[in-house]
Amino acid sequence: MQEPRLNSLWGKLDLEKASKGPIVSNTQVDATTKSSTQAILQKCDAINYQGGIDSQPFNPFHTAVDSFHDGKASVDGKMMLMSGSYSYLGLGKSARIKAAIDSAFERYGCANQGSRALTGSTVLHEELESSIAKFLGSDSGVIFTNGYLTNYTTISTLIGPGDSVITELTNHNSIQAGVRASGAKVYSFSASNLATLRKALEKAQGTTSFVVADAIFSMDGTILDLPTVVGLCKEFGAFLMLDEAHSLGVLGSTGRGIVEHFGMDPQDVDLRMATLSKGLTGVGGAVVGDTTITKALSRGAHGYLFTGAPPVLETAAALESLRILDEEPEIVVALQKKAQYLRDGFSAKGLPVWGHDGVPIIPVVYDNVEIVYEMTARLFKEGVFVVPAIYPAVSKKTPRVRFSVTNAHSLADLDSIVDIFGQINDEVDAHRHAVISLS
Template sequence: MTLLNETWNGKENKNVSLRNGTLQNLSNSSKTEVIEGWLIDKLSQILAIEPNQIDVSQDFDEFGLDSAEAINLSGELENYLGCRLSPTLLWDYKNIETLAKYLATNFKPVSSEETSVSLETEACQPNEVAEILPENYIFDRFPEYQKLRSQLERVSSLGKGNPFFVPQEKIVNDKTTVNGRELINFATYNYVGMCGDPVVSQAAKDATDLYGTSACASRLISGEKPLHKELEAEIADFIGVEDSIVMVGGHATNVTTIGHLFGKNDLVIYDSLSHNSILQGCFLSGASLVAFPHNDAAALAKILRERRHRYQRVLIAIEGVYSTDGDIADLPQFIALKKRYKAFLMVDEAHSMGTIGNSGRGISEYFGVNPRDVDIWMGTLSKSFASCGGYIAGDRALVEYLKYTAPGFVFSVGMSPPNTAATLAAVRVLKAEPERAVILQARAKLFLELARAKGLKTGMSKDSPVIPIIVGDSLKSIQLSQQLFQRGINVPFMIYPSVPQNEARLRFFVTCNHTEEQIRFTIDTVSEELAKL
């Protein structure tokens, strides 16, 4: 403890020692001793025990620190060393001994200019505070916000005001109402007409009467309702796996699941056109990341062949139907690769569940594969199932582990009773009425065939209700969307960065309730308006 007392003797001496380079000038073994001593001292204060009771080889988990204490300890250590550290250090290194050795070998203080704010905040003079730029503490000065405002003004100037957040005044299906005006609607993914279905709506009303509008707690504690287990069993049965778990948001389902199941010793390989929620989950996980060219199984095989042996767990993440282009993943090839290289396969079925397969059971039914050959099924409840939330389905062990440990589930309120009941009713209606999926597929096929017959560019779309009309030019895409609106057709545009440069488009979502007449009128109108541009 001698070196500790020389180096760490309160806040003032800490800053002096860092400025004088005390730790920098020590040998690695001495640095290790100093840092171990600092950690022992800090832990003894937090745990209210004597320093000699702390064993440097004891796992941090065994000290019983809560997450806030662990993060705060990392922050204090960052200040002490004068270098940037991860807030998850106490999870990344198992005990004081291994953490101290790592830091002694790798710590590198930042410059005095960089540490002046973080290390001397309490001693700052007024002129030092004044040097902080407004963009670092005022929201409307954020460069990112200024860029957003510029983009919105540019889009508004191209047409008739801001085209975003336009209120839809009634149930949206094949038609929508905007400012009292009815339009043919291709901007909703109410694919099989469950939103507004009397059976689904009544189920939500009944659940509200019985349970209220909220679960009012995490399901782990006291937010569990009988409906939750019924729904999870129904989803698992519909897909053909052992169990499922439902969460309150589709985007959050991907983020918390990927972020929780995989870590720094793992690899996630994802399709280059994967949804933002998959990417955010990857970033959260801390795993190594590699994107493979869209739907290219050969490229994926090469990555696995070269890299699989370097990692503990490997996840392959793909989608059933891709939400921007409307094409379908070649599932059998990905299953073969995941088996060969002993990896996990995750399929996001946000846009394929309810829409493809003979009875709408998704991509496994579409290809006729065993759904248990996929490790992690993910889907949203806001599309074919007319509700809000997401699910993970697979084997019982996966679901049980997530229910007790996934942060986005454990620390979140349970799915609301009306949303749960609406989803449950929608799944059961689709089971009883698979013809909804069949009609949807026929309508989507008609739309695609007519569009191609007119020479419209529909990209990679195939056998799905997601059909882009690729215009190329961003300005023309915005103008086309607005001209169609004037002619009674509601369809949104997609421009860079949502899609690559020169691939701006309109994206049409077809539903089972669209009529052949609506589709024929729409294709004719798109062709006419596009010719004018």
Template sequence: MEDGWAQALAERSALGLLRQTEVLQPAPGMRPLYHDAAGRLLLSFASNDYLGLARHPALREAAQQSFAVGEFGSGAAPLLGGERRQHAELAAALASWLGVEAVLLFGSGYLANLGVFGALTSAQDHLFLDRLAHASLIDGARLSGARLQRFRHNDLEHLETLLRKPRSGRAWIVSEGVFSMDGDLAPLPELLALAQRYDAALILDEAHAFGVLGREGRGSVEHWQCDGDALILRIGTLGKAFGSYGAFVASSAFPICWLQQAARSYLFHTALPASLAAATLAALPLLQQAQDRREHLQRLRQRLQAGLHGRPFLPSQTPIQGLILGSNAAALAAAAALRAAGIYCPAVRPPTVPQGQARLRISLSAAHSIEDIEQLLHALERV
């Protein structure tokens, strides 16, 4: 058995696909600076902390206050005594912010996506999933037992061709609001129109959209000025623009109530620590009022894209900027060269991205400065 694993790992390494955990220790201050295991200071372009809230003192203070009068862990599943006042207040605040009837908290975005598909779909249902949707959406769809069909990325004609075919059961259109690797947007108005035309429901993963899109960070619905009530479910994570940890599902009351009864990844997970819920509750008004941070992100993006002119970068309007390098070896070499220049931006390789599209996924944060972008561009010139 050991020999088999060793051979499999050697084969993965030869393909440039071996992955290893990097231990990074935050340096003092608000900038995304970290010390690696050797003590070297690195400027990170790898974090999804889009608004720079993960180091905000308000989050730290809220967590510390909650912890000072409470417990370290919740100790139980939400329905077995793990729910605390902070959880209820956070769910109510998120629902009010998004203008929905109810919100259900989960331990992570991955758990939320597993729970949503398993609880809401049946073997007779059809799931129409964007080809570039996140792995957690793919896994949730596969494990649900529903009939899964993938449509070409943001290809509305292909999606409509699939929706036209006769079917039994319910149809579900599944997409991300902002795609995690390419950084582009789902055409939400057109997806809603197709959902209405073919009597389908829509599941929208807003992990990379909440906090980033819209004047108050409400994501794709606010960005596109769509009717949010037409969306059956929106899924959000708290570990990205919120600067905290966890996830939630937002919808009308009946689907949320059903998830509470039937989503296994909710029923059997230990509730988030109350201190995390308290920190997220402190982050929400900061996120709502962070239009200056969102505008700063756009200025950073524009400067980066201007500096990358002539290089094969993806035309993203969001903090996710993909520089396509093609082969795994090229992406690994570029990441190593950046690291030697004091910049942390690891290579992203299959299966996270399609074969032949290995890249640097440059993730911008409002905690970056224009000078940080200049440092990155200068380093890239030497790669």
């Protein structure tokens, strides 16, 4: 079996490298010389080192924003073009969302009243569940407190020891965590070479086989080849779960995601997960599929039962944003056009962008992390707020500056991003470090 690269590539920080010295693992605490507290503090030091980012002249991470504005953010009193946000439909400050939150506040207040299973469920939660299921052409839906938890608890509830899970190598960390927690036998595949999926399915034959993949790969801006994946899952009788975190409200002519993008039947996919914190406006995660499954998740998933309900004001916002999406599909087309506009703008300047047409995540990949830091720092200085994607989010060989587009951007904003980035790229002669493609 091909060993999954989960731990090395995604699951854990490379603490040994990060600390530039020997690592104290959980099993190596020397009780005679070190207390457990000291050992844990040493481990935290290694984590905090973060590859030396604090010693860089500029640390792009954890920047605190004063206020958000259409396509912009104020940082330390300076207005920046925001090109790192996932709020794709740009509805965060819309009057309808504000009215929905105000009305929910009048009805419920802001306090969390407990777990969904106990006293925390409201009719807004239930309305969002049925609405998102209907929107995605599915039987039923269930919502959770955030997207990370949704993947983690769904996967680890539905499969377990004795089952097989077949996971794409670059799936989001929340999927990887759920996969590890499930105790199922893990096989991996690469979306860029689906022969690896066939091989994994062959090896998993005779067991309950659970295939899981992102619909849009958020680090690469690429779309999963769903027709081929569905074909293989059907051939082998495997269960298919998709993460539509970055594709709900983004793909398809009306934002119904990857199934609509490929003109397929929603029933081709057993289970779809989406976050409420990206295309939609809010916080939370949703799973849609067969009622037996969504009911089982609300009865048995620990991440549903043993945590506070999704915040009701955010639930109201997510529900209203779903209504807007349903009533005004033109906002999806507008987003896709803007995404393509930035992509084309970069390409016209000879900047080698990764990803697929119309996807609002646009990575420019370099062969070393220093150039990525330098580009990010210069962009920040020139008024463009964009964060680098580095190891362990991506492979050490392909760090990147990753731009995002939202409907809140004007074309003039996007022109400015292209001009500023193009100029900086020329100034530091970054072209020679560009990675055109993986092969």
